Amino acid sequence: MSGRAWVLGDNVDTDALAPGKYMKFGIEEIAKHCLEAVNPGFAARVRPGDVVVGGRNFGAGSSREQAPQALKHLGVAALVAESFAGLFYRNALNLGLPALACRDAKRIRAGDRLRVHPEAGRIENETTGETLACEPIPPHLMQMVRDGGLLPHLEKRLGKHHDTE
Amino acid sequence: MPTLAQKLVARAAGRSSVTSGEIVTCKVDLAMFHDSSGPRRLQPMLERLGAKVWDPERIVLVTDHYLPAADDESREILRVTRDWARQVGVRRFHDGVGICHIVLAENGYLRPGMFAVGGDSHSPTGGAFGAYMFGIGATEMLGVVVTGEIWLRVPDTILMQWNGRFHDGVSAKDVMLFLCARFGLDGGRYQAVEYAGDAIRALPMQERMTLANMTAELGGQAGLIAPDETTVAYLKALGIKEGDPTTWRTDDGAEVLERHEFDAGALEPQVAAPYTPANARPAAEYRGTKLDIAYVGACTGAKLEDLRMAARVLKGRRSAVELLVAPASLRDQEQARAEGTLGALEAAGAQLLANACGVCAGYGSRFAPGSKVISTTARNFKGRMGDPSVEAYLASPYTVAASAVAGHIVDPREYLQ
Numbered sequence: 001m002s003g004r005a006w007v008l009g010d011n012v013d014t015d016a017l018a019p020g021k022y023m024k025f026g027i028e029e030i031a032k033h034c035l036e037a038v039n040p041g042f043a044a045r046v047r048p049g050d051v052v053v054g055g056r057n058f059g060a061g062s063s064r065e066q067a068p069q070a071l072k073h074l075g076v077a078a079l080v081a082e083s084f085a086g087l088f089y090r091n092a093l094n095l096g097l098p099a100l101a102c103r104d105a106k107r108i109r110a111g112d113r114l115r116v117h118p119e120a121g122r123i124e125n126e127t128t129g130e131t132l133a134c135e136p137i138p139p140h141l142m143q144m145v146r147d148g149g150l151l152p153h154l155e156k157r158l159g160k161h162h163d164t165e
Numbered sequence: 166m167p168t169l170a171q172k173l174v175a176r177a178a179g180r181s182s183v184t185s186g187e188i189v190t191c192k193v194d195l196a197m198f199h200d201s202s203g204p205r206r207l208q209p210m211l212e213r214l215g216a217k218v219w220d221p222e223r224i225v226l227v228t229d230h231y232l233p234a235a236d237d238e239s240r241e242i243l244r245v246t247r248d249w250a251r252q253v254g255v256r257r258f259h260d261g262v263g264i265c266h267i268v269l270a271e272n273g274y275l276r277p278g279m280f281a282v283g284g285d286s287h288s289p290t291g292g293a294f295g296a297y298m299f300g301i302g303a304t305e306m307l308g309v310v311v312t313g314e315i316w317l318r319v320p321d322t323i324l325m326q327w328n329g330r331f332h333d334g335v336s337a338k339d340v341m342l343f344l345c346a347r348f349g350l351d352g353g354r355y356q357a358v359e360y361a362g363d364a365i366r367a368l369p370m371q372e373r374m375t376l377a378n379m380t381a382e383l384g385g386q387a388g389l390i391a392p393d394e395t396t397v398a399y400l401k402a403l404g405i406k407e408g409d410p411t412t413w414r415t416d417d418g419a420e421v422l423e424r425h426e427f428d429a430g431a432l433e434p435q436v437a438a439p440y441t442p443a444n445a446r447p448a449a450e451y452r453g454t455k456l457d458i459a460y461v462g463a464c465t466g467a468k469l470e471d472l473r474m475a476a477r478v479l480k481g482r483r484s485a486v487e488l489l490v491a492p493a494s495l496r497d498q499e500q501a502r503a504e505g506t507l508g509a510l511e512a513a514g515a516q517l518l519a520n521a522c523g524v525c526a527g528y529g530s531r532f533a534p535g536s537k538v539i540s541t542t543a544r545n546f547k548g549r550m551g552d553p554s555v556e557a558y559l560a561s562p563y564t565v566a567a568s569a570v571a572g573h574i575v576d577p578r579e580y581l582q
Binding site: 087 | 201202213214215216236239283284286299300301303305307311316349350351355381384386443526527528529546547548549
């Protein structure tokens with residue numbers, strides 16, 4: 001996957017990603033307001049395949065999985081950050097949105113073209129020619145991410161289970 | 166020499182011992198969720214899987230985010246929640262009686278040694294009882310609801326030791342704001358944060374709940390307090406006999422990731438300025454900041470103990486600003502009324518709001534644009550409780566009450582009576 005980088009700061013919170021005011025609606029409506037309090041215009045301008053790059057503790061705050069889901073709904077292909085809030089990280093992977101912790105995330109500039117390799121734990125910055133190492137997604141979760149998240153993963157697992165019964 | 170966290174996880178994983186860092190699968194003793202994170206998200210996924218709930222007896226369902234229902238969307242979410250509780254046969258369904266974390270505690274559902282998950286980020290609150298409890302999203306909750314299990318990286322422990330005793334007018338909320346400022350919103354490193362020491366031992370259960378609760382803001386996965394005679398007495402008052410819980414403790418010599426020691430007597434009342442709980446400083450440094458609204462609400466800041474702190478300051482005084490009080494549970498509200506605490510708040514001008522998440526969640530009721538608010542809640546991120554122009558300062562019930570009287574931020578110690 002390859003896309004343009006959107007660069008955000010430290011502690012991007014879930015209230016910014018999925019504002020409470022819109023939580024009563026479906027993901028389509030929530031996604032329209034994703035990041036509007038801190039980065040107005042993001043939802044309108046982000047394109048499928050783009051990569052969101054954060055600083056430390058990306059996704060701080062709530063357990064609402066609409067936070068990563070909104071990004072996924074907007075077509076964001078992967079998240080890269082110096083570190084993720086643990087609860088958000090679990091949510092992103094459970095929804096099949098690759099999240100890669102990269103110590104050198106701050107080297108990425110807005111608009112850089114990134115090629116992300118979640119399984120290998122590597123980012124190629126096609127704009128600068130740099131290759132950045134990241135923590136690979138833990139092996140016990142990689143199959144789930146490959147399946148597209150926990151729901152399709154369970155569907156497969158339970159389906160198989162039924163077949164053998 | 167295991168830590169409390171390791172003991173709790175080992176039991177849930179069916180192992181005699183575990184090592185920090187390893188991945189284990191744990192059996193879940195209790196799964197809690199609410200109207201926002203629960204049925205409205207779980208039911209479509211359960212239908213897609215054609216799967217059944219593993220054990221309705223281990224589920225606690227609470228309505229708190231969309232109450233009082235302000236519009237058709239909220240009413241529909243509540244209808245789906247109630248229908249699901251009936252269909253699935255969830256007996257522990259608590260509708261409109263308080264905020265989930267408080268409802269769990271006051272019904273005696275949380276016991277030392279348990280392993281529990283909650284569909285809400287403030288689920289670490291359960292750790293006040295010496296239970297391992299943490300927040301998860303709705304899809305992960307689906308996994309729990311279908312399988313009864315969840316994976317976990319066995320946590321390391323960050324030990325926060327508070328020696329001595331807190332000054333009068335200093336509370337658990339001040340501890341957590343101080344820690345957020347000192348260590349940052351990722352200071353907990355998604356590990357288990359354990360609170361210990363004489364000053365912590367001296368705290369009543371609801372103050373311990375505030376510590377465990379705001380472990381979410383500190384970035385820990387779980388916030389733990391070893392159970393003791395205070396825990397046993399709290400459960401006994403609910404009619405629950407608990408044996409000696411003291412095996413649920415971090416053994417002497419257990420290896421911890423970090424150990425921090427603090428002099429409780431040196432802690433001053435704290436205020437966190439917009440837009441992060443990590444912006445905390447001694448209240449005196451924000452003295453004079455003008456306010457429009459004082460808010461006493463949320464699982465973090467409107468339990469009976471919190472209402473008592475506010476009433477101690479407000480008794481016989483009038484709030485100079487709009488004062489809103491949303492008691493965290495109906496039970497706490499009734500007790501507060503019976504003992505005169507609520508009367509003192511109302512006489513000070515408090516407007517009573519529903520026993521629900523209210524403005525803290527920002528899902529329904531929200532502060533007017535441009536409001537300057539001092540609040541007992543846990544989060545002041547931009548846009549959380551209203552328009553991005555709302556400025557929320559976080560503080561203890563003492564500080565919120567004293568600032569309400571003054572009309573601007575003050576150190577509450579000059580207002581104690």
